[in-house]
Amino acid sequence: MTNIAVLVSGRGSNLQAIIDSIESGYLKSRIAVVISDVGDAYALTRAKKHGIEAIFVNPKKFASKELYEKEILGVLKTHNIKLVLLAGYMRILGKTLLEAYKNRILNIHPALLPAFTGLHAQKQAFDHGVKVAGCTVHFVDEILDCGPIILQRCVEVKEDDTDETLADRILEQEHKIYPEAVKLFVENRLRIEGRKVKVIKS
Ligand code: GAR
Numbered sequence: 001m002t003n004i005a006v007l008v009s010g011r012g013s014n015l016q017a018i019i020d021s022i023e024s025g026y027l028k029s030r031i032a033v034v035i036s037d038v039g040d041a042y043a044l045t046r047a048k049k050h051g052i053e054a055i056f057v058n059p060k061k062f063a064s065k066e067l068y069e070k071e072i073l074g075v076l077k078t079h080n081i082k083l084v085l086l087a088g089y090m091r092i093l094g095k096t097l098l099e100a101y102k103n104r105i106l107n108i109h110p111a112l113l114p115a116f117t118g119l120h121a122q123k124q125a126f127d128h129g130v131k132v133a134g135c136t137v138h139f140v141d142e143i144l145d146c147g148p149i150i151l152q153r154c155v156e157v158k159e160d161d162t163d164e165t166l167a168d169r170i171l172e173q174e175h176k177i178y179p180e181a182v183k184l185f186v187e188n189r190l191r192i193e194g195r196k197v198k199v200i201k202s
Helices: 013-023 042-049 065-078 095-100 121-128 163-186
Strands: 002-008 029-036 053-056 083-087 105-109 132-139 149-156 190-193 196-199
Touching: 002 013, 002 042, 002 065, 002 163, 013 029, 013 042, 013 083, 013 163, 029 042, 029 065, 042 053, 065 095, 083 163, 105 163, 121 132, 121 163, 132 163, 149 163, 149 196
Parallel strands: 002 029, 002 083, 029 053, 083 105
Antiparallel strands: 105 132, 132 149, 190 196
């Protein structure tokens, strides 16, 4: 059973999708700990409701990103974590975590990467006038929203969409592809070859 840690900053609907996938038996893994950089993130409440250890690590208490990440790393090691999921975690990872968990950190991003990186990706796409938007699960590397892509899903932009209705429909797809990507990882079916991720058939 793969021990997973989920890093969050906010409402935690993607965390919930992973929890649900585990509880339904779709994902054969265990979330050992949820870590938030925001004290009142609803994601922490969701974790506790499901009996998962939920920890707030306050970045303001640390003099540098390195020290902050060393604290997180300590938590990950204590829980024997094999896979780290970023689920609405709104911080750029530094070397400390990236090197310790190379190719073992995944992120969900609400756009079809490499388009619309960074914050408010759905609004960026909507304001740009795209006809097709979507979401991406990718490995995390040192460049923001840039690591090798595991899965993507398209969402059509409708004439009467607002950036919010579009974001809602993208989120529905996020909740599907994140558990799918995690399943591929924990079943050891992903091979990174340069920028490409090959999926081994089951
Ligand atoms: C999700 O839409 C996720 O893709 C996005 O934040 C939201 C978190 O929602 N992440 C990013 O923009 C990262 N660059 P959630 O807390 O309900 O899962």
